[in-house]
Amino acid sequence: MQGDDSNRAERLTMLENTIEAISEGIIITDVDGTIIYYNRALERMDGLSRDEVIGRHLMDVYRVTPETSEHLTVVKTGKPFKELAKIHYTAEGREISLVSSTYPVYMGNKVIGAFSVCRDVTKLKDLLNEKVLLQKQMHGEEGGSGFKNGTRYTFADFVYASREMEKLVRQARKAAKTDCAVLVYGETGTGKEIIVQSIHNASSRRDEPFVGINCAAIPETLLESLLFGTVKGAFTGAVDSVGLIEQAGNGTLFLDEINSMSPSLQAKLLRVLQERTFRRVGGKKEIPVSCRIFSSTNMDPWECIINGTLREDIYYRFAVFTIYIPPLRERPEDIKALINHFIGKYGKIYGQLGVRMDSQLKEAFLHYRWPGNVRELEHIIESCMSMLDPNENLISFEHLPPHVSTRFAKKTVSRPFKRSISGGTLHQILKDYEKQVIEETLARNGGNISRAARELGILRQNLQYRMRRLGIRAEAVR
Known part of the structure; x- marks a missing residue:
């Protein structure tokens, strides 16, 4: 019996810690409308403290009536309200725009209370x-x-x-x-x-x-x-x-x-x-x-x-x-035109006229996959232009922002495929080549899995699955 009580207390502690950590506001009331739980996120939304709220009736805290309160209605009908957009007012008159869902709490076939999950969209x-x-x-x-x-x-x-x-x-x-x-x-x-x-x-x-x-x-x-x-x-x-x-x-x-x-x-x-x-x-x-x-x-x-x-x-x-x-990677002819356009555009903004791009860097740009497409290219060009000194007129690798510099290697041509095509099954050859491509991409991105996934045009979870299957560790290719 004591073991059951201990397990129940542990589960309750874990549940409370979870509710306190989430960003949505949570409020729980009993069957009479008395507030019995009120998490920190809802404290921030309402501008109230739980000491002021817990133990008080809903109608003493919020401007609601038995007819307009979702909690009291849910307790009465047993039916939830889902994703309601509303404006509610605290007792002090503070206006808050929320999207909330309210559900009944059952014990067996009996409703014993209600709870709401709230998102502040003010x-x-x-x-x-x-x-x-x-x-x-x-x-x-x-x-x-x-x-x-x-x-x-x-x-x-x-x-x-x-x-x-x-x-x-x-x-x-x-x-x-x-x-x-x-x-x-x-x-x-x-x-x-x-x-x-x-x-x-x-x-x-x-x-x-x-x-x-x-x-x-x-x-x-x-x-x-x-x-x-x-x-x-x-x-x-x-x-x-x-x-x-x-x-x-x-x-x-x-x-x-x-x-x-x-x-x-x-x-x-x-x-x-x-x-x-x-x-x-x-x-x-x-x-x-x-x-x-x-x-x-x-x-x-x-x-x-x-x-x-x-x-x-x-x-x-x-x-x-x-x-x-x-996507930009399917039309490389446009990359050069866009590079020149954005250099001219931001040259006027930053007072840097007559700027051009280093040939090796331009070659790296042409071989990059551009997962963010034109928007990403424009962002990088603007960052480079802002890094130029007043007397500089050549954008090089040194001007790339730190968070993208690892994506562009000065050697733009990948290493030749290491395995001899004459040996092994087609399945094994493709597997080896996939492993090499992933390892090279991770190396260019300093072992950062998220950036490597964006460059490869796949989801992060997909890349992690392939790495596990192929036995690749990110820290080993940095």
């Missing part, structure tokens, strides 16, 4: 509201033109030398002459938003607003209210607000990384595209949709459909016009 919501306000100011009463429409890019900002990109730009210019939905896909950093803004600025909607949002960065419930707007009273603290669809007006709405959006919200967007009307969250009035909708994914949309992150029916609606932007 800062995120403030940033998004600031973005919407800034877009309103940029659009102005007169509708705006040029870069007053919320964009930064036109086709003139697309730098390329390859035939692939020339073909892509021709295709994008054709898309600008139509008014159908466009889906752009390509890896992170390839320039999806540049091409989308360029199409908008070359279209008949150029004088109308361009409104973009990254679907991967916003919690689902908050994303829905941001897209459609809200009606006062739709949920706790909800006010009348205009969503991004209305903000876009007769312009363009860009949904970046739409494959990160939940299938249920994708279904609501599908209805919007089909009916060309929508309702605000909690509203009954049908509002017409006037904007053109662009979307993007960071991987092949058919892969998204297969893995369940993109609905097939919404793909057909969103991809009337599809544009694929190939």
Whole structure:
């Protein structure tokens, strides 16, 4: 019996330590609504201490009633509330924007309490509201033109030398002459938003607003209210607000990384595209949709459909016009053009004119895989330019930022394959070659597995699995 009590105490201690370490706020109440647990994360969110809270009733701490309290409702009905976006107020009147889920606690068939898991999205919501306000100011009463429409890019900002990109730009210019939905896909950093803004600025909607949002960065419930707007009273603290669809007006709405959006919200967007009307969250009035909708994914949309992150029916609606932007490693002709472009761009910013790149470093750039694509190349060029002394005009290996210098070796050509192709099975030859490639990549990255995985274009977990299978240790190749 004493052993059981000891084990129970150990498990309870482990559980409490785990709850205290996580970043989400946790609050637990008994069947009457008395707070019996309140973790440190929720202390930070609410600005209260657990000494003030534990042992008190919910209605003494928060501005809730038996009808508006999720905890008291869950205890009464036994049904959870999941991913609710709401604004709640502490007893001192502090306003907090949360996304929370509340669940009943059962002992057998009896509900003995409830708990909530809360995420504070106050800062995120403030940033998004600031973005919407800034877009309103940029659009102005007169509708705006040029870069007053919320964009930064036109086709003139697309730098390329390859035939692939020339073909892509021709295709994008054709898309600008139509008014159908466009889906752009390509890896992170390839320039999806540049091409989308360029199409908008070359279209008949150029004088109308361009409104973009990254679907991967916003919690689902908050994303829905941001897209459609809200009606006062739709949920706790909800006010009348205009969503991004209305903000876009007769312009363009860009949904970046739409494959990160939940299938249920994708279904609501599908209805919007089909009916060309929508309702605000909690509203009954049908509002017409006037904007053109662009979307993007960071991987092949058919892969998204297969893995369940993109609905097939919404793909057909969103991809009337599809544009694929190939990664930088597949178009090495563009690397030289981009190097010259970014040296010229940041030369003007940093007052370093007439700068060129060392031939060996340029060769290393041409052999690098660029997992971050054009965005990574621009970042490295800017870092190099900022490291030049006033009288220097040649970028060399010494100017590379410390966190990337190990990725570029002065010997750009890999060692020849060490194993004789004439001996061994095909399986063994491929295994040996895979091991050599991984060891060389790890060596170039100082044994850093994350950087090596990015260079190889695979997930970190995938690389670790291959290293275990091949008997490779990161510390042995540094």
